[in-house]
Amino acid sequence: MAVHRSEFTVPAASKPPVSAARGARRWLEDLLAQADVRIDGDRPWDLRLHAPGVPERVLAQGSLGLGEAYMDGDWSAERLDQLFERIVRARLADQVQPLSIVWHHLKARWTNRQTARRAWEVGRRHYDLDDDVYQAMLDPRMTYTCGYWAQAQDLAQAQEHKLEMVCRKLRLRPGMRLLDIGCGWGSLMRYAAERHGVRCVGVTVSERQVALGRAMCRGLPVEFRLQDYRDIDGRYDAIASLGMFEHVGRRNDAAFMRVARRCLADDGLFLLHTIGRNEDGHGTDAWIDRYVFPNGELPTLARLGRAFERRFVVEDLHNFGADYDRTLMAWHANIEAAWPRFAQRLGERFRRQWRYYLLSCAGAFRARDIQLWQFVLSKDGLRGGYERPAAPSATLA
Template sequence: MAAHARPLDAPDNASLVDTAPRQWVAGLLGRADIRIGGERPWDMRLHDAAALDRALAEGNLGLGEAYMAGAWDCDRLDMLFDRLLRAHLDREVHPARLAWRALQARLFNRQTRRRAWQVGRAHYDLGNAFYAAMLDPRMTYSCGWWQDGASDLAHAQEAKLDLACRKLGLRPGMRLLDIGCGWGSLMGYAAEHYGVRCIGVTVSREQVGYAQARYAGLPLEFRLQDYRELDADALGGPVDRIASIGMFEHVGRRNHRAFMQVARRCLADDGLFLLHSIGKNRRASTLDPWTERHIFPNGDLPSLGQVGDALDGLFVCEDLHDFGADYDPTLMAWHANFEAAWPRFAGELGETFRRKWRYYLLSCAGAFRARELQLWQWVLSKEGVRGGWRRPQ
């Protein structure tokens, strides 16, 4: 990726790191082998020393907003964040405002029914043309499955969709509920290849409109609906299977249990539920503040223990599968598509958006590469599959 050029009259990076706090930040970065003003792809180039002040005062919120403003650059943000997170430098900076934010996440429900629609408007309704340019042909906005030897994004996403269908044991005539159906990729694939009927819910108007038009000839129903409104009666009876792919990250810790109760009341007694979600390694941590402000309003990644707490007494865990490392190539493929398509959107969205979106995709790629973030697929049953469940090969 081309670097943001430093103005000819700008001071060199050494002169910008001229105070004790900035020198401390530079020393901290040095522990991850990141140099300010270095020549390597993961090194930082400062255009404004205030970027270091903001990073010290606000953590990644300040660092990310300074990048959006053009105050610093890096040729390979993914490599920078891999090193930064591998060295756990994010745990060294403790802005007071972030402590208050963590307390708010524990005390208040930031994912109420009213607030649940915010992420649809702010993120998923950016425009179907924009996402079509970035994603695979099926518009699958979640981690691909590269471990079967997929050669490109399209194959990795179809492999993931097929893996989910095989884990669910789909058969012709079954009914599948997709909670957080996105642009309908799983539903379309399941109907085309496994002969099932599907109902999907999402909080994005753009997604519903796109999916209804694309899959008009298939037995699929798309609803603009909050998951909390679902029950068996509204679905015409319990469904045979449930999937939720890439939506649980928006549910919030104070609603995890309610989400599982909804799934249980909608699922047939002998049904299966596949839950696919990004996860975090530490229960007490909260979503990165830059990501929450600029990308996913009210997001809240679950920990392994939090999912387990939510399942307690409601579901039996038949299988837990982590393939978080596969999100790295998925995000890098999205980034390559985004950069290639950018000239089509530059006039409408502007350079600040470009830097924001680049920071989002590449910082996330670095986080998954560093194994700071995970991707879990859970297979759940109400009472346990008699004789046991076997993961398909």
Template sequence: MPHHRFQRRITDLLAEADVLIGGDRPWDLQVHDARFHARVLGQGSLGLGESYMEGWWDAVSLDGLLFRLLAARMDERVHRAGEVFDALRARLTNLQSPRRSGEVARRHYDLGNDLYRAMLGRRLVYSCGYWRGAKDLDTAQEAKLDLVCRKLRLQPGMRVLDIGCGWGEALKFAAERYGVGGVGITISREQAEYATALCAGLPIEIRLQDYREVDESFDAAFSLGMFEHVGVKNYAGYFDVVRRCLPAEGLLLLHTIGGIRSVNRTDPWIARYIFPNSMLPSALQITQAIEGRFILEDWHNFGTDYDRTLQAWRENVESAWDGLDARYDERFRRMWRFYLAVSMATFRSRRSQLWQVVLSPRGVPGGYVAPR
């Protein structure tokens, strides 16, 4: 029987990651549908995620299971149908062109502010917190925003550009604590409306605008969790845009998730259900793109803080499901659980990093001392 062969193959693979089918440890996998084995062998991560969404399997500790699979490199061992086509498409196509770049806003960031308000805590900051000395999510996010301002050496009266401003929290923080003004751009209509209301009365302008359209002067610039949507074909153009907006003494802080290998596309499940047309930059891809454009002043990796941030988000959203709109049905909840858990696993296994990179157009005279 073919499905017995598939089952044996999956059982053997999972055993290498110290995962048992039907075991009693929190990270062991409980299969509810016998078609699971063939689907995962044939579709890899896409089949694993979709079959979880459809209730074909469970694990008490979903992040614990996925961490073990990633730490054992199981994703590299399973055949992934369709990936050859995906890779070819990514190489031949600019998946983050101005026309395509709006898709992630429609499908992810415009899901509903109610979901994000429930998940993200007191401030709607959808990027990694800074947990050095922090005991809870709100403190960690405030510490991250303050770290960004200190790294940029913000002073009262400066004009700052926030590329991918989200719900406006970072600019609001910078304006209130450091006395700056500025412009925030986003391609999400929901975020732009919320950010405009949030920043009312402050010297801040929120625009529904693609980063490629910005051409004016600022004293400093930052981008928190937006570079993951730029795409390697556009990195040089991205840095050209920022370079033309900054004076010689201006600083750019780039806060981005990073991958340990250079790729030109994202995981198939993430691409289909969470972040269409996204991809994680590698260190090589970033440094190649800044060559001749910026001086690298500082590179700070605090990727393991993202595991803690995601755990806090999960705790928030799990306690809020029952009070949220009915459109977040059981399939959506399982999709969201898988998204948060697989994200935890990638940072815990050190397969993904969180980088804050500080760049200057010509180098800081006398050198740059990076706050931590």
């Protein structure tokens, strides 16, 4: 899986003249100065160059060029998370819009990149990655969404508190039937079955998640289905979707909500847990789209509000996006500690790719540029209203 840097560096014959290279460096220095970042500085968040051509790549390709140059080992920073917190807070990406990035946004705006056929791509390219990597990175239940850290001491506890909070918000009781749209390895279903006596059905587009999830949930009333959300049928007392809506796309919002409404009991509750952005945009970051989550798109509150109209009543909205920073940092610490097990098999370029993914996202959440929302929705509004349950405490059994 490792790729040598030489395959990605600019050939000598095509390198720009010295004056052009100096101009590109000055441009990048001036840009980064707006975020209090220096090139070849000595602070943890400063960007250190290890090869020529990085400023030109950023100028020509924006965030995609920056990320690929990092993967190639052409630059580094002692604390990538701190670097990206500053870059995002200063909104530097708004000032770098090369043609390739504009084209990426236009495709996201004018085409449906999340069709029923394309929906399986993220399963193959991201979630079907080696199970060992995810087992090393995540908590023991393999929960690949934001933890809830208010009373938690470590990642495992933060994830248990999040799962318990979801169950309480949905008012789960023994014998109820829960649908989990985008169930991952089944962490919520397993928890709900063990702690709340609930029968569960989960759908995912990842073959590996189905295989490992079935093994982890053996003996429990939990069913995994390899299925696109558009094909879900049946009736359920409660529905949850944690970290899947980011793969739906604006052109499919209505279809997703129609499925959820059709499958939810008239008196049931639907919990939608999704990352969101503060303002409208198109698609995801170009580097994230190519190397991590293909065809993804973060919603805004306005977009979600339109999707809910005439389908659901918003009973509760909870934003704990700041907790994703701590979750991502814990995932990064876990994968770094386990890296010797994967080094020979996956290679250094993959390590740098994964580090860049986790730490750039941690910086973006820390800068509060992106959020984590949990909506509790009902079909027609609960008589008497909805009261958010007490959050799990540190003594949760």
